[in-house]
Amino acid sequence: MSTEIVRLEAVEKIYQTGENYITALDTTDLVFESNKLTLIMGPSGSGKTTLLSIVGCIIYPTKGKVFYKDKEVTKLSEDELADLRLHEVGFVFQQFNLIEPLNALENVAQPLILRNIPKKEAKERAEGALKAVGLEDRMGNLPKKLSGGQKQRVAIARALVGNPSMILCDEPTASLDAKSAGIIMQELKELAEEGKAVIIVTHDLRLRKYADRVIYVEEGKVSNTIKNEEDYK
Numbered sequence: 001m002s003t004e005i006v007r008l009e010a011v012e013k014i015y016q017t018g019e020n021y022i023t024a025l026d027t028t029d030l031v032f033e034s035n036k037l038t039l040i041m042g043p044s045g046s047g048k049t050t051l052l053s054i055v056g057c058i059i060y061p062t063k064g065k066v067f068y069k070d071k072e073v074t075k076l077s078e079d080e081l082a083d084l085r086l087h088e089v090g091f092v093f094q095q096f097n098l099i100e101p102l103n104a105l106e107n108v109a110q111p112l113i114l115r116n117i118p119k120k121e122a123k124e125r126a127e128g129a130l131k132a133v134g135l136e137d138r139m140g141n142l143p144k145k146l147s148g149g150q151k152q153r154v155a156i157a158r159a160l161v162g163n164p165s166m167i168l169c170d171e172p173t174a175s176l177d178a179k180s181a182g183i184i185m186q187e188l189k190e191l192a193e194e195g196k197a198v199i200i201v202t203h204d205l206r207l208r209k210y211a212d213r214v215i216y217v218e219e220g221k222v223s224n225t226i227k228n229e230e231d232y233k
């Protein structure tokens with residue numbers, strides 16, 4: 001059963017640079033639910049990262065309201081927002097963002113250490129997360145001793161380890177070959193099936209087969225249909 005995780009009500013984001021105003025996201029109403037893998041697609045500069053950043057409580061919208069499980073995010077202070085992010089959101093990026101001198105296990109344990117969880121418990125939970133992504137035999141490896149696909153699985157384990165409700169991914173397969181990309185998408189799909197809200201920004205139209213839902217963003221406007229596939233390449 002799906003439940004509502006994030007709700008955007010009449011959300012708009014306008015950036016100001018000097019005297020110029022850019023409407024990165026036009027008035028948008030959206031709901032993201034648990035148990036669903038959603039793709040956010042659109043041409044470069046269309047507003048995808050802006051949308052993901054609002055959903056992930058990284059930035060405030062200029063107008064409108066954001067609710068996280070009925071808590072109004074747009075009323076929270078910066079500190080409360082950071083706290084919500086730390087506990088409820090897992091992030092996965094194109095470039096993995098692993099800490100090079102730390103091995104896979106230490107990388108995955110890092111968010112728990114930041115939350116002052118005792119080292120022993122952090123290690124046990126990190127082992128569990130690495131097992132969940134099939135990397136139990138690579139726990140002691142430094143990132144440089146892992147393939148791109150394995151690094152991304154470590155990044156997914158790190159996103160998972162705090163047991164967030166949402167996993168947000170910005171181009172998670174863009175640095176990977178087709179086979180590794182397929183493994184990562186399968187992994188993310190399983191997380192959605194287990195109850196997470198998984199939201200992925202991508203340019204890759206081939207990933208649509210993994211999605212429960214696809215949202216297209218063009219010039220800051222969100223819709224359920226694609227206008228011109230050529231613009232997405």
Ligand SMILES: Nc1ncnc2c1ncn2[C@@H]1O[C@H](COP(=O)(O)OP(=O)(O)OP(=O)(O)O)[C@@H](O)[C@H]1O
Pocket residue numbers: 015016017022023024042043044045046047048049050051
């Ligand atoms: N911090 C910022 N200040 C000013 N303008 C910004 C800022 N961030 C984004 N923009 C502008 O807002 C618009 C949407 O940007 P956004 O990064 O959300 O697009 P995107 O679809 O994620 O692009 P890409 O696929 O290239 O990453 C663009 O015109 C961009 O130049």
